[in-house]
Amino acid sequence: MSTIWHTPFRKDFLILLIISILLASAFSSGLAWIADRYFGQAINGLMGDYGQYDLFMQVRSETLSESRAELDRLISDYLPGTTVKIGPSLVGKTAIFLSLPDELRRRDIFEGLDAILARVPGWSGLSLLIEPRLTISAVHGGAQEMLLGRMADWEEVRFAFRRGGNIEVVLQNPTAQKAVSERAQQVIKEYRLVELRYPTGYTLEDALESGNALTTALQEQAGSGLVRDVTLAGGGDDYQQLMSTLIEMKRFLGYYAAEVTIELTGDQEVRRGAQLALQGTGRPLITGEVPSEGDIIVQINSADSRQAQGIIIRGDSRDVARSESYLLNGDGKIQRFAGMAQVRSRRDELMHMLDESEQLLTQLNQISPEAASLASNALEQVLGYSRLIAKARQSQEEMEAVRAALGADNPMQGSARLDAAVRKIDSASAEMARLGSDIERLRTSVEGLGEVAAQLNGFNNRLSSVAQFLSLGDGIESLLSATRTLGALSEGIAAQKQAVASFAEQMREPLAAVEYWREKVLRFQSEVTDYNQLLALGGAGRERLDDLIMVTDRTVALVAEADPTGISSTLEGLAGNGEGKVNLPGLSAQIGDIRASLPNLRDEEIGRSVAVIEQYVGDQAYAGEKVQLLTDQTLTVSAIKNTIRRESEDQVDVVVLPIGAIQPNLRGEVFRVLGEVRTTIAALSVFVLGILAFLLDHALILSVLKRQARQRVMRGSKWQRMTTRLAGSPYSFGGSIGLIWFVLAFLASGADIPVVGVWGAAGLGLLTGCFFTAMCEKFSPVNEDEIVAGEALGQPFETIMREIVIPAGRPGLMQWLNRRRLVMK
Known part of the structure; x- marks a missing residue:
């Protein structure tokens, strides 16, 4: 290595190193830019430009x-x-x-x-x-x-x-993306979702009941801070929504189920889940035999030593003939006498009370003006619709008459006939189209009636909750007192709601056809301005006429199918009775609706439904039931855990979760991936060009350095020789050059390797340099004899490299740069 750095050849090598890095960086960045443009345009072609x-x-x-x-x-x-x-x-x-x-x-x-x-x-x-x-x-x-x-x-x-x-x-x-993102993140951090996870053995009913108590305790501790039970809010958990619905259904059905109370006799215990038989419409009960189909089967829900309660799971309370009850064994056979049973059907009691109430209310002959007004308004819509159908049919006949008279009338008569027909069909289609606004008003009325229906449902629930405390003596008066507060909830409103809903549904498809018909009429008026346009067979005017007649026929047939007769009779009946300030007939009908809304089920159907629900809700134990609380930062996590530990007898795990997380949008993610693709393509290109640079140029230099390293004589102590050998090692030179080349090329081209980054480039360059140092004599061998001859002639290192080694090597960038230094060409 010292041979290069202490000779003029170092300039040649540095020029080679710099130019190869610049060329590789330029080529790689250009290739990555082309790929980025291509993929970016492809994405824009698929998803459109930003905001398009x-x-x-x-x-x-x-x-x-x-x-x-x-x-x-x-x-x-x-x-x-x-x-x-x-x-x-x-x-x-x-x-x-x-x-x-x-x-x-x-x-x-x-x-x-x-x-x-x-x-x-x-x-x-x-x-x-x-x-x-x-x-x-x-x-x-x-x-x-x-x-x-x-x-x-x-x-x-x-x-x-x-x-x-x-x-x-x-x-x-x-x-504003960054600012809003940071601000939203701060808002998210102000709140948290606290999950109270209950151990195995808790049912949802147990968890919700315990969760309510814990929520109350936390609210008292938080004061003005936020503690809100959001377990079932907004459909956050479909499973728990289903469980909550089943719980409410169980309560509803359980209220209407016939209650059977048995006064137990004898010393033998009757357990929960046991079944008893009562005499029904079948043959008398006999010990050791299976009850007949007409007998009543009761399932015990709770029992002690003196009394047991249950519900009917087969038969109906109206069919109970005798009050003696008998215990059934595991085979369903009568085992022994259990005790005297008392059957109470609150459903029958409530129905009887409602029947009495309805009979009193139907004796009155007044109805609220509001119901009459609504019925009259709906009736006017229906009657107007009938007239429009007749008018549409007349316009249909006029247009067909125009087509039939083509060629027979003179132009003046034909033009007059056409103008008259067009005026009629324009008037008919315009009036029919204006009916759409009336339908919208009816739909608005339906929405209002929906609110009334919701109030009626709440009234039914309240009535059901208090009816169990009413006797047949004063129960009717109390019932009437409750129903008078809801005078607006009348049978007229219920009928009006049904009529409006039916009429709106019937008009949906006809109005769509009318709208299309109206467009055809306007198009015909704008395009056919002269009678002579209709005379040319196959001409545009004739085609417009045929098309308009066809659409008119189809529209008239469609609107005629929406027969308003049934709706008319219903509304006429309501409007004719619309006198008086108090809608008592409507209230009577409302009571009838309440009675009709009661479960139309036999006791056995109710009992079996309750039993099935209990299998999943009442008796079934679930692992991991949870209650979710929305809190702010008023209470610390440790304070919440301490409160739960103090208030709850069982071990409740507390898990704190964020209420949301900010995520990038789809386009941002796509272009982020494209950015990674661009840098990866540049990295691959740099790697390939680096391999070529070492293969064509640097391997030859490394071969010369390895030859010199073998001939170098080491002097001094052991540590000095080791230091000299390490400093002059071709592997140190090759690894260093590879590291420098790859790092600079990566930085200059913008290349990147995912996860590892520039450190990966450094490691890749180091490994590449060491690999080519080890294999250089196979990739680029040097002529030993020519080098020895050059040294024998006293030629310096740079001359040997320029005149002997490089010209004999592989054609590459170094050979091209060496042409200006070459003397013996």
Whole structure:
């Protein structure tokens, strides 16, 4: 190595090193730039330019035509002004890009997109492309509305909306991405999700009950701080939502199930889960035999030494003939007398009470003006619709008469006939189209009636909860007192709701046909301005006329199918009785609805349903039941754990989780990957060029250095010889040059190796240099005799390299640079 650095040849070597690094860096960076441009344009071709599209939808390729037609209809109805671009098809799915107009870029639209676009045939999913956007993922349902409320007031935020378990934040401009991300991260850190995980053996009912007690204790300790139970908020956990629904269903059915109480006799114990038989419509019960089909089977839910309670799992309480109960053995046979049974069906009691109430209320002859007004309004809509059908049919006949008279009338008569027909069909289609606004009002009424229905449901629940305490004597008066507070909930409103819903559903398809018909009428008016345009057979005017008549025929037939007669009679009956200030007939009908809404099930069906639910909720033990609490930083984690440990008898694990995490969007991830691809391509190119540089140029120099190392005579002590040998080792030179070459080329070209970075480049260069040092004499051998001859003639090292070694080596950059130094050409 000292031979090179202490001779003029060092300049040649440094020039070679610098130029090879520069050329390799330039070539590698250029290649990476070309690849980056290519992939970037490909991605833009697939996803559009930044901010060009808002939505990316996929449909099955085989249904593309139907999907496009339905998509156009949905856009016309719900997303007017939206532009559509059909993208490429891959693996049987076609991409569709949507760009919404600026006025539709708001929260309510984006939160309802899935419900709207899922109607497209072949729909395979929807993704967001709207930019600039920030995504907060894995946000618990109980924290979503809180985060949305806080971020909606930020100046940098255009709007934010929920999408599944994520919150999407659309920004005013891309430059606010970092600031909003940092600010959102601070908000996320202000809250946390505390999970209370219960041990094996807890049912969901147990966990929720214990969780409520722990939540109350934590709220008292937190004071004004936030402690909120969000276990079932926002559908955060589908399993627990199902369990909660089953629990409520069990309570509901359990209330209406017939209760059987048995006064036990004898010393033998009756356990929970045992079954008893009661005499029903079958033959008398006989010890040792199986009860007949008409007998009643009761399953015990709880029991002590004196009394047992159960529910009927076969038969009905109305069929109980005798009160003696008999215990069944494991084979289902009658074993012994158990005791006297008392059967109470609160469902029958409540139905009887409702029947009495309905009979009193139906004696009155008044109905609320509000119900009558709603019924009259709906009736007016129906009658107007009938007249429009007749008018549409008249316009249909007029247009057919125009076509039939083509060629028979003179131009003046034909023109007059055409003008009259066009005026009629224009008037009919316009009035029919205006009916759409009336339908929208009816739909608004349906929404209001839906709220009334919800109130009615709450009324039923309250009635059910208090009816068990009512006797048949004063129960009716108490029931009437409760129902009078809800006078607006009348049978007229219920009937009005049903009529509006039915009418709106019937009008959906006809109105779509009318809208298309109206477009055809307007197009005909704009394109056919002269009667003579209709005379040319096969001409554009004749085609427009035939098309309009065909659409008119189809539309008239379709609207005629929506027969409003049934709706009319219902509304006429309601409107005719619309007198009086108090809607007592409607209230009577409401009581009838309440009675009809009671479970129309036999006791055995109710009992079996309760037993099935108990198998999964009441009796089944689950591992890992949990209660989730949303808290702020008022309470420390240690304080929460101490409170739970103090209030809970069982071991409850406390797990603290963030309420969400900020994640980059799809386009950012794609371009991040493309950036890694670009640097990796540059790294591969640098590696290949480095191998070529060592193979064509540096291997020859290393061969000469290895020859000199073998001839070098070492003097001095052992440590001095070792130091000299190490310093002059060709491996040290080759490894150092490889390290320098690769590191500088990597830095200059922007190359990078994922994970290891520049340290990987240094290690790769070191290994490459050592490898070529070891194999240099095989890759680039030198002519020993010529070198010895040059040394014998007294030629210096640089002359031997320039005139003997390099010209005889492989053609490379070093040989090309050496031409200016070569004397003996």
